[in-house]
Amino acid sequence: MGEGGKKALDAEREARKTAESQAKDLQKQLDAANAQLKTAKNEGLPEWQQKFNELQEKLDGALAAQKQAEETAQAATLAQLRTDRAAEKGLPAALAKKLTGTTAEELDEEIDELLPHLGTPGPKPNPQQGNPSQARGGSLAAGRERYAAAHPK
Structure with missing residues (x-):
């Protein structure tokens, strides 16, 4: 890398550091503003109402996390089902990722549609192909001599 490239790289790194520090400062300001907003919302409310609002926020967060976890688990289960059905039917793993069905029946239909297009996997390789004949x-007359040498009378 030349001198100009090094200068450009250093300038880019410095700009990134500056941007990261500005982002941290802005995040701190945002957190402080959210805290002020929360206290302003709760100001003038009875203590039980403040507690209720706090618990409602926690509940909403927990429900969102639970929903996200369920979606992740469902996606993982579906991916495993696709892989299992494809392996069972003989579909390559690379194509199993492309399946779109959500039930075993839908996946089986898709696989049955794809399998005829894959064709047969060609002949097995001949292990002797490419090996020298070992000078035989x-x-x-040479064959008779080898036979006579291998099978003495």
Whole structure:
């Protein structure tokens, strides 16, 4: 990297550090403003109402977290179902990721539609192909001599 590239890289790093510090400062200001807003909302309310509002916020947060966890678990279960059904039917794993069905029946239908398009997997490779013949070629006379040497009378 040349001198100009190093200067540009240093300038970019410095700009990133500045942007990160500004983002932290703005986040602190936002948190402080939210705290002031919360106290202003609760100002003038009875203590039980303040407690109720606080508990309602906690409940809303817990419900949102639970919903997110359920969605994540459902997505993982569906991904596992797709992988299992594809492996059971002989569909490659790379294609299993492309399936869109949400039930076992839908997945089976999709897999059955895809399998005919994949074709047969070609012949197995010949392990002898490409190996030298170990100098056993030659004439008929050479073959007789090898046989006679291998099978003495």
